[in-house]
Amino acid sequence: MTAPLLTVTDLEVTFKIRRGLLRPTRKLRAVNGVSFHIEPGETLAVVGESGSGKSTVARAVMRLLEPSRGSIHLDGDDISAMKGEALRRIRPKLQMVFQDPYSSLDPSMIIADVVGEPLTVHGVATGAERDRRVQDLLEQVGLGRYHMNRYPHEFSGGQRQRIAIARAIALEPKLLVLDEAVSALDVSTQNQILNLLEDLRRELGIAYLFISHDLGVVEHIADRVAVTYLGRIVEEGPTERVFAKPAHPYTEALLSAVPVPNPRIQRSRQRIVLPGDVPSPLAPPSGCPFHTRCPHVMDVCRGEMPSHESVADGGSVACYLGRV
Ligand SMILES: Nc1ncnc2c1ncn2[C@@H]1O[C@H](COP(=O)(O)OP(=O)(O)O)[C@@H](O)[C@H]1O
Numbered sequence: 001m002t003a004p005l006l007t008v009t010d011l012e013v014t015f016k017i018r019r020g021l022l023r024p025t026r027k028l029r030a031v032n033g034v035s036f037h038i039e040p041g042e043t044l045a046v047v048g049e050s051g052s053g054k055s056t057v058a059r060a061v062m063r064l065l066e067p068s069r070g071s072i073h074l075d076g077d078d079i080s081a082m083k084g085e086a087l088r089r090i091r092p093k094l095q096m097v098f099q100d101p102y103s104s105l106d107p108s109m110i111i112a113d114v115v116g117e118p119l120t121v122h123g124v125a126t127g128a129e130r131d132r133r134v135q136d137l138l139e140q141v142g143l144g145r146y147h148m149n150r151y152p153h154e155f156s157g158g159q160r161q162r163i164a165i166a167r168a169i170a171l172e173p174k175l176l177v178l179d180e181a182v183s184a185l186d187v188s189t190q191n192q193i194l195n196l197l198e199d200l201r202r203e204l205g206i207a208y209l210f211i212s213h214d215l216g217v218v219e220h221i222a223d224r225v226a227v228t229y230l231g232r233i234v235e236e237g238p239t240e241r242v243f244a245k246p247a248h249p250y251t252e253a254l255l256s257a258v259p260v261p262n263p264r265i266q267r268s269r270q271r272i273v274l275p276g277d278v279p280s281p282l283a284p285p286s287g288c289p290f291h292t293r294c295p296h297v298m299d300v301c302r303g304e305m306p307s308h309e310s311v312a313d314g315g316s317v318a319c320y321l322g323r324v
């Protein structure tokens, strides 16, 4: 076995919240005890409702913010406390694509500069050599080289996301963090981008941390899926197992909302509607964070957070069902 490319251990990220000048600050724990790993060339999907801490995990891994606890190892280096020059040196290994292709590209820059900037900044290529490399990158993401001198506003959402991907792979990263990268696109454009990501992975061996609120989107791209709820991973496992035999009631509920192309299966499947809303992360429930909405809640669930235990056919789940 090779060593994992990324290992996140017991990650916690807190934000200080102040609702008014004279009010005391409160601590919002956006990510709580999150652990996972990604092998080289592997795709891990992180899935969960809005507010479950997915973007915070992404930003912590990118070291756009500082974890309050836990460690992040990339390619053998502990990057959780890295700063300044050390962080700049590992940057090329680790790139990100954001949700909104309309705001993530500088509107005043032509595409040659948008895509070529990382090459210049990291001293990889300049001048004609840089332009040649940009042309190759554009072709790699399915865009013609004649786009070089255009501005971002001249492109559709899907094309802009291709440009963002070209920029992100310019430095040949080992890990690409995609935060809701296809969520703003229509279904057919989504599929085109997912196919592109699959091709790039085959050609370049990039690993993906693929974040989405939509479980349906990740089925064909992810090797493994981690399901988040209120800042915690409640279940993790190989995609096939998670979709065929979800072990956590929350995963089951999320899955029941994913449309199935086969109408017969669709009709026979019960949509699980969860009662109530996701509780505030400022006042999370005791014990299992899902217990206030869980159809199978037991007394023990209100006591302590269940530990992760292995599931038959792969992965792990944090749930007392079948244990007590
Ligand atoms: N910069 C911030 N300051 C304060 N609270 C934040 C900040 N960023 C995120 N949060 C809070 O942390 C929680 C997780 O947010 P986020 O990671 O964006 O979730 P997701 O990406 O799953 O929708 C939410 O309750 C959100 O309001």
Ligand SMILES: [Mg+2]
Pocket (backbone or CB within 6 Å): 054, 055, 056, 180
């Ligand atoms: Mg988010």
